[in-house]
Structure formats: C-alpha cells, structure tokens
Amino acid sequence: IVDSLDAVKFESSSDTDFSDPNLAVMCGKTGLTAGSKSWFYTSVDRCRTWSGPFEIPMFDQLGIAARTDWIVESAESATMLLTATKPDGGEGRVFACRTDDGGKKFRFLSWINSAPKGYEIMPSSVQLTDGSILTTVRCRGSRRDDCWIDLYKSAGDAKTWEYLGRPVPDTGDGGNPGSLVELNDGRLVITYGSRKIPYGIFAVISEDHGVSWSNPIVLRESFGNHDIGYTRSVVRSDSKLVTAYYVNDDPDGERFIEATITDFG
Incomplete structure (x- = not known):
C-alpha cells in the first residue's frame, strides 16, 4: 500500500x-x-x-x-x-x-455480490477449459473472528455469477485470502493461511470443478501467532505447486517470507 x-x-x-x-x-x-x-x-x-x-x-x-x-x-x-x-x-x-x-x-x-453482509474482498480466479471462471473471495461477517472463503462461478463471460459454496468455512481471527489454481490434471487447489489454532498454511482440493472440497491439508505448520498467510500459488511444468506466503515461528518474533513446494501426486 x-x-x-x-x-x-x-x-x-x-x-x-x-x-x-x-x-x-x-x-x-x-x-x-x-x-x-x-x-x-x-x-x-x-x-x-x-x-x-x-x-x-x-x-x-x-x-x-x-x-x-x-x-x-x-x-x-x-x-x-x-x-x-x-x-x-x-x-x-x-x-x-x-x-x-x-x-x-x-x-x-x-x-459478484453487490451487497455482502460483512465484506467480500481479495478475489483469486481461474478460467477452466470450458471458459467458465471460478473466483474465491475472502469473507468476513459481523465479527472479526467470523471469517471464511467463498467460491463463485461465472459461465457468462464474467457478466453473471452464481454462488458455488464455502470451500473454507473458518479462516480464523481476521481471516485470510485464498489462492486458487488449477493443477495440470484438472484438480483445483485453494491455498490459504489459517489464523485459528493450530496456525499454518493449508490447502483444500476439488476433483469436481469446485462442487465439493477435501478436508484441509497442512502445507506448513506455524508455531508463532495468527499473523500469517496471504498465499500465492503457481503450478510448475512438473505439476508441483509452489506456494509463497509470510509466516512466523515465534509469537514475539518477526515475520518472514517463505515458499513451500507440494506434490499432490
């Protein structure tokens, strides 16, 4: 900023x-x-x-x-x-x-949603082979600890949208944006930072174009405090996922930027 x-x-x-x-x-x-x-x-x-x-x-x-x-x-x-x-x-x-x-x-x-009750911010989008667009948004309700990630879909060239669901129902104190990517085999992955105990960098996977999602998968544990996350993920040519984020390992320590490489098989 x-x-x-x-x-x-x-x-x-x-x-x-x-x-x-x-x-x-x-x-x-x-x-x-x-x-x-x-x-x-x-x-x-x-x-x-x-x-x-x-x-x-x-x-x-x-x-x-x-x-x-x-x-x-x-x-x-x-x-x-x-x-x-x-x-x-x-x-x-x-x-x-x-x-x-x-x-x-x-x-x-x-x-995408003209009148959210709290806020919807920080989109992350992919376009599928059929031309449709999927977008995750960082959401917060009326309380600071009421935070999640929602998913929307446009099959109308980004002119109309439908709500698909809530891949991540709880992102913790203050929330966190997701990073949505499509793997080379067509699976979708959302990476995000969890600001609830246990803190860490997590991923959820969809094998049906965003209709349903896996339980959270730990990419990186954090032993500091809730001030972590803001992931950015990219897929390499070998299908491995590179996820960058900021994290800390000491409640009183300084944050630092790190990356994790993940092979989802």
Missing part, C-alpha cells in the same frame, strides 16, 4: 501484449476504504524491469482496492477482478472489469 498518490506518477496508457509468455502484472493501491485508488505495473522480462504505473479507473465507486487478479484471454483482452468499497465507503465487494485494448481502457462487467 502506498500512503499517498503524491508518491505515484501515472504513465499515460498501457499497451500490453497479454500473450507474452514473459509477462507479469502487479497491482498497487493506496488503501482499502473510501478514497482508495489503484493502479498496475507490467513487466515483459520476468520482473527485471517494469512499466507503469497505469491508473485503474474508479468505475464511479468511492474507492478501489486492487489485489492482482487477472485472467488473460488474448493478446489485447484480459479480465481483472477488483475490490470496491460498499456504498457506505467501507470495504468491500468484488467486481469484474475487462480491457480489450491492451490495458488502455477498462469497462465494468458485473458485481
């Missing part, structure tokens, strides 16, 4: 080739509630150098809080899922937007 837009000088327009195999995209934001603005950077040399920042429009919302979540569709087209404030200025609710000109302009597509 950047404290002020005074520290951000936007470039005029993006001209991104989304089909470039070396492309990386990273989003940034100033905050989470009313007044928050967001942008993105691009790299075509595997994160050695970056172009940007390029401004993400406000879409007539009080605040936009981006967390990198893009679905590439062609050289010029990509769908991005973002978190906007609710009408009262608090966080938040998730929506989809699309660019068809390499990131120069974006158009609003749809709300």
Whole structure:
C-alpha cells in the first residue's frame, strides 16, 4: 500500500501484449476504504524491469482496492477482478472489469455480490477449459473472528455469477485470502493461511470443478501467532505447486517470507 498518490506518477496508457509468455502484472493501491485508488505495473522480462504505473479507473465507486487478479484471454483482452468499497465507503465487494485494448481502457462487467453482509474482498480466479471462471473471495461477517472463503462461478463471460459454496468455512481471527489454481490434471487447489489454532498454511482440493472440497491439508505448520498467510500459488511444468506466503515461528518474533513446494501426486 502506498500512503499517498503524491508518491505515484501515472504513465499515460498501457499497451500490453497479454500473450507474452514473459509477462507479469502487479497491482498497487493506496488503501482499502473510501478514497482508495489503484493502479498496475507490467513487466515483459520476468520482473527485471517494469512499466507503469497505469491508473485503474474508479468505475464511479468511492474507492478501489486492487489485489492482482487477472485472467488473460488474448493478446489485447484480459479480465481483472477488483475490490470496491460498499456504498457506505467501507470495504468491500468484488467486481469484474475487462480491457480489450491492451490495458488502455477498462469497462465494468458485473458485481459478484453487490451487497455482502460483512465484506467480500481479495478475489483469486481461474478460467477452466470450458471458459467458465471460478473466483474465491475472502469473507468476513459481523465479527472479526467470523471469517471464511467463498467460491463463485461465472459461465457468462464474467457478466453473471452464481454462488458455488464455502470451500473454507473458518479462516480464523481476521481471516485470510485464498489462492486458487488449477493443477495440470484438472484438480483445483485453494491455498490459504489459517489464523485459528493450530496456525499454518493449508490447502483444500476439488476433483469436481469446485462442487465439493477435501478436508484441509497442512502445507506448513506455524508455531508463532495468527499473523500469517496471504498465499500465492503457481503450478510448475512438473505439476508441483509452489506456494509463497509470510509466516512466523515465534509469537514475539518477526515475520518472514517463505515458499513451500507440494506434490499432490
């Protein structure tokens, strides 16, 4: 998070080739509630150098809080899922937007859930071979310890959504976002940090395109405190899963960034 837009000088327009195999995209934001603005950077040399920042429009919302979540569709087209404030200025609710000109302009597509009771934030999405999109969202109810991860599906080009279920019913004190990926054999995996005892980095697996999910699988135990997680997972060419996160092993110690490689067989 950047404290002020005074520290951000936007470039005029993006001209991104989304089909470039070396492309990386990273989003940034100033905050989470009313007044928050967001942008993105691009790299075509595997994160050695970056172009940007390029401004993400406000879409007539009080605040936009981006967390990198893009679905590439062609050289010029990509769908991005973002978190906007609710009408009262608090966080938040998730929506989809699309660019068809390499990131120069974006158009609003749809709300995933326009009126969550608490908040729904930090989407993580995959597109299946049939073209449908699955998205996990970090959810919180009326209490800080009432947190979970929900799953939504769009079979309508990100213009309409249906609720699929709750793959992770309890993520603990304050909650945690999930990272949704598709393995090379078609199974889906959500990794996440659990902020309830026992703390740790966990995964759940679906073999039926998100209809049902396994019990949690421990990827990494944590012996510190609840301030862990925010996983990001990618699938290697050998089908192994690389999951990065932050963690700590001492209740009074400092957090650090770590990665775990998992072979789900």
